[in-house]
Amino acid sequence: MISSERMAMVDRNAAALGVSTKQLMESSGNAVARAVRDRVDAGDRVHLICGRGNNGGDAMVAARFLDEFEVETLLLGRPGTIRTDIARENWDALVASDLPTRSVADSRGFDLGEIAPDLVVDAMLGTGVTGALREPEATVTRRLNAADVPVLSVDVPSGVDADTGEATGVAVDADAVVTFHDDKPGLTGLDADVTVADIGIPDAAETFVGPGDLLALGRDADSHKGDNGEVLVVGGGPYTGAPALAARAALRAGADLVRVACPEPVAREIQGYGPDLIVRAFDGDHLSPRHVDDLLDRAADQDTVVFGPGLGSDDATLDAVVEFLAGYDGRAVVDADALQVVPEVDTDAELICTPHQGELRKMGGETARDWRERADLVTEFAGDMGHTLLVKGRYDVISDGTDTRVGRTGNPGMTVGGTGDVLAGMTGALAAQIQSPLRAAALAAWANGRAGDSAADEFGDGLAASDLPDRIPQALRDEGV
Numbered sequence: 045m046i047s048s049e050r051m052a053m054v055d056r057n058a059a060a061l062g063v064s065t066k067q068l069m070e071s072s073g074n075a076v077a078r079a080v081r082d083r084v085d086a087g088d089r090v091h092l093i094c095g096r097g098n099n100g101g102d103a104m105v106a107a108r109f110l111d112e113f114e115v116e117t118l119l120l121g122r123p124g125t126i127r128t129d130i131a132r133e134n135w136d137a138l139v140a141s142d143l144p145t146r147s148v149a150d151s152r153g154f155d156l157g158e159i160a161p162d163l164v165v166d167a168m169l170g171t172g173v174t175g176a177l178r179e180p181e182a183t184v185t186r187r188l189n190a191a192d193v194p195v196l197s198v199d200v201p202s203g204v205d206a207d208t209g210e211a212t213g214v215a216v217d218a219d220a221v222v223t224f225h226d227d228k229p230g231l232t233g234l235d236a237d238v239t240v241a242d243i244g245i246p247d248a249a250e251t252f253v254g255p256g257d258l259l260a261l262g263r264d265a266d267s268h269k270g271d272n273g274e275v276l277v278v279g280g281g282p283y284t285g286a287p288a289l290a291a292r293a294a295l296r297a298g299a300d301l302v303r304v305a306c307p308e309p310v311a312r313e314i315q316g317y318g319p320d321l322i323v324r325a326f327d328g329d330h331l332s333p334r335h336v337d338d339l340l341d342r343a344a345d346q347d348t349v350v351f352g353p354g355l356g357s358d359d360a361t362l363d364a365v366v367e368f369l370a371g372y373d374g375r376a377v378v379d380a381d382a383l384q385v386v387p388e389v390d391t392d393a394e395l396i397c398t399p400h401q402g403e404l405r406k407m408g409g410e411t412a413r414d415w416r417e418r419a420d421l422v423t424e425f426a427g428d429m430g431h432t433l434l435v436k437g438r439y440d441v442i443s444d445g446t447d448t449r450v451g452r453t454g455n456p457g458m459t460v461g462g463t464g465d466v467l468a469g470m471t472g473a474l475a476a477q478i479q480s481p482l483r484a485a486a487l488a489a490w491a492n493g494r495a496g497d498s499a500a501d502e503f504g505d506g507l508a509a510s511d512l513p514d515r516i517p518q519a520l521r522d523e524g525v
């Protein structure tokens with residue numbers, strides 16, 4: 045089962061792996077042809093009704109595979125209004141091959157003819173539908189539903205929302221649907237005969253985080269201050285640089301406001317990093333239980349809290365972590381020394397834990413050399429814990445116990461101290477902007493590795509964690525393939 049949002053990410057990841065959307069359309073069209081052959085006999089009449097998007101494109105490909113039938117390909121709209129290159133190229137190929145095509149500017153030109161065809165292929169719209177069907181699709185749909193002709197829908201019956209199965213307006217009442225790659229939630233309730241066709245998308249497009257996962261980071265143009273998240277970093281103690289690295293990474297990953305709660309000596313140092321960070325010191329030189337109530341107040345109106353960079357593992361500090369998590373019910377990234385107490389804490393918080401493999405074992409998790417084995421172990425442990433895990437390694441494994449992704453970016457130079465703080469800060473910022481903790485953590489792992497790869501291009505194994513934050517914006521851009 046796959047959502048249309050996730051399908052778009054997987055499409056993009058497939059393209060980045062070298063399997064272009066045009067190749068996927070060719071496979072989709074071939075799958076449509078196979079579904080046609082399952083329903084009608086050689087010599088029968090088949091009408092393909094095409095929209096102006098890639099759903100239409102699928103049927104334009106299918107038309108090349110259906111020589112044994114009497115096929116007509118009908119485009120709803122003028123060829124110049126076909127919206128994608130790959131659909132238009134397939135339309136042009138039909139015209140150039142002198143295969144029977146017709147295009148109608150509106151529904152007046154649409155009729156099923158005196159003798160209705162033996163099968164109509166509905167390729168007007170698929171996952172690209174928005175709102176109630178407009179003209180000419182609406183009238184064509186009504187005529188189709190009124191006619192007594194078998195209908196095979198491509199990917200989704202036109203007008204039906206692939207995720208919900210609902211239709212805002214009219215929708216094609218399909219007898220059969222051939223959908224691609226994986227079943228769609230909106231198809232389960234339909235009384236149509238649904239076939240799922242494999243269209244050659246490599247599993248890697250789903251398993252490995254790629255540029256498609258950036259689609260989770262939709263940035264609406266009119267977002268204003270506070271929309272892209274407020275992050276509180278709680279860190280510092282024996283280590284002063286860690287909270288600053290995490291905070292700068294959060295800023296560079298698009299958080300609007302980043303506050304740092306840290307011991308006084310650390311605050312003085314971070315103040316030196318300039319005006320971008322709002323620093324709130326707490327007394328003493330390490331986090332203790334007496335600080336927890338005030339921290340819970342401050343955390344209450346933040347989108348995410350990044351807990352742990354540089355806190356150290358003093359007993360009082362770990363007690364404070366337990367008390368904070370027991371009293372916190374928001375979203376938090378937990379990193380470094382704070383991680384070891386997570387399994388014992390009963391919390392309503394939505395946690396993203398970012399251990400390396402040593403810290404995972406300290407939490408009671410198991411790890412393995414082979415990343416596939418590690419992925420299974422991490423998935424199981426995340427499920428047991430009820431939190432999202434991002435386990436860092438040559439291959440990062442990210443899981444919420446149900447879905448699991450693997451990050452393959454990064455390089456050995458990143459074992460230098462501090463890259464984990466950058467990752468924690470970026471995870472906090474993305475988790476403040478993306479609803480799914482798993483998607484936020486997967487994107488953070490992938491972008492952190494890309495920032496590290498960019499730093500390694502320049503500094504080799506001499507890269508420092510402080511080289512990473514400024515490379516995050518580029519790492520979060522899809523430079524296309």
Ligand SMILES: NC(=O)C1=CN([C@@H]2O[C@H](COP(=O)(O)OP(=O)(O)OC[C@H]3O[C@@H](n4cnc5c(N)ncnc54)[C@H](O)[C@@H]3O)[C@@H](O)[C@H]2O)[C@H](O)CC1
Binds near residue numbers: 181
């Ligand atoms: N990996 C895959 O699953 C692949 C799927 N493919 C097919 O691509 C479509 C999605 O194509 P897309 O171009 O994004 O959108 P559609 O063709 O579904 O529809 C867009 C088209 O429809 C118009 N439109 C949108 N809403 C309405 C409306 N309410 N009324 C009228 N017209 C509407 C819009 O203007 C566009 O013209 C997917 O379903 C698969 O069939 C690819 O083949 C590749 C791989």
Ligand SMILES: [K+]
Binds near residue numbers: 167170197199200202
């Ligand atoms: K369709």
